[in-house]
Amino acid sequence: MAGAAGQHSAVFASMLANQLIQRGYAVEDIFHGTAFDANLLAEEAPTYPLVETVKFFERAAVLTKNENLGFQLGMEQDIRRAGLICYVGLAAPTAGGFLANFARYSRVASPALEVDKSHLQQGGVISWDYAISPSLKRRQYVEFAAASLLFTLRRFTIGPISPRLVRFQHNRRSQLNEIETYFGCKVEFGAATNGFTFDPKDLDLPLTSADEQLLSVLQRYGDQVLADIARQSPGLVIAVERAISEQLGAGTVTLESVASGMGMSPRTLSRKLAAEGTSFFRLLENLRKSLSKSYLRDTNLVLAEIAFLLGYSGLGSFNEAFKRWTGHSPGQFRTE
Structure with missing residues (x-):
């Protein structure tokens, strides 16, 4: 429903879809691999999770090569x-x-x-x-x-x-x-x-x-x-990811430091994340992996700076982790 946490007006996704149609892109290509379909075009006030609109815009950039x-x-x-x-x-x-x-x-x-x-x-x-x-x-x-x-x-x-x-x-x-x-x-x-x-x-x-x-x-x-509208906090997983992101460049991110910042014990946070089908260390690893690719593609930061921003103690630790994630070194990934 519209008031649910994460729901968002999707009128701009509809606007984007119409723009792509006007530019000659086929409807099936526009919506392929997204949460939307042609019904979006007929909805007067569509609401979907914001993440789906965000992904739709990124998908459209790939489709149009723009x-x-x-x-x-x-x-x-x-x-x-x-x-x-x-x-x-x-x-x-x-x-x-x-x-x-x-x-x-x-x-x-x-x-x-x-x-x-x-x-x-x-x-x-x-x-x-x-x-x-x-x-x-x-x-x-x-x-x-x-x-x-x-x-x-x-x-x-x-x-x-x-x-x-x-x-x-x-x-x-x-x-x-x-x-x-x-x-x-x-x-x-x-x-x-x-x-x-x-x-x-x-x-x-x-x-x-x-x-x-x-x-x-x-x-x-x-x-x-x-x-x-009942004030709803973001889901636990998102809240933990955001807390990790805020602490990454400030030093070593730990389960204890994140749990403390969220007003709970490490054991309680671990239990709640397990109920969501994940763990603190999995979220930390996935976030580092995603951010590392963004830094390598979209910035001119040297590798040592990226390692620091991701909370690694040294460049060697970052290199080892990145090779585990992608099979390539950070330098190779940047030049591909």
């Missing part, structure tokens, strides 16, 4: 199809009001979307993350979301507006000029969180769509929806 697919789609699509989360923002009097309401009502669109506006008013900063596994590749969807959010803001703001800085958690080392040209500022990859930093003065720019009465109506409705 590494900038998500970003390019976002450059020309506003987010009004997302419903309340957009319209309650557009009814606000200013650009800052748009972003503040987007953050406030983000959970209406998805419990998996986590938006932080605590530094918006003073510092012009808005940040967001997704309550999904850190090992899940998400570059296409995240770049689409950022580009389309800015496209919408620019479309309805009276006067030019561009961020001072754009931040992405994922890494990227190619085709950067197109991205920085669109955003009009420096783009930082491998950041702690996704986000924009605006000049606080620009957030006072008025919106052409401002409507005080409509804003009042939409806010009342949005508050009722939020009141009806």
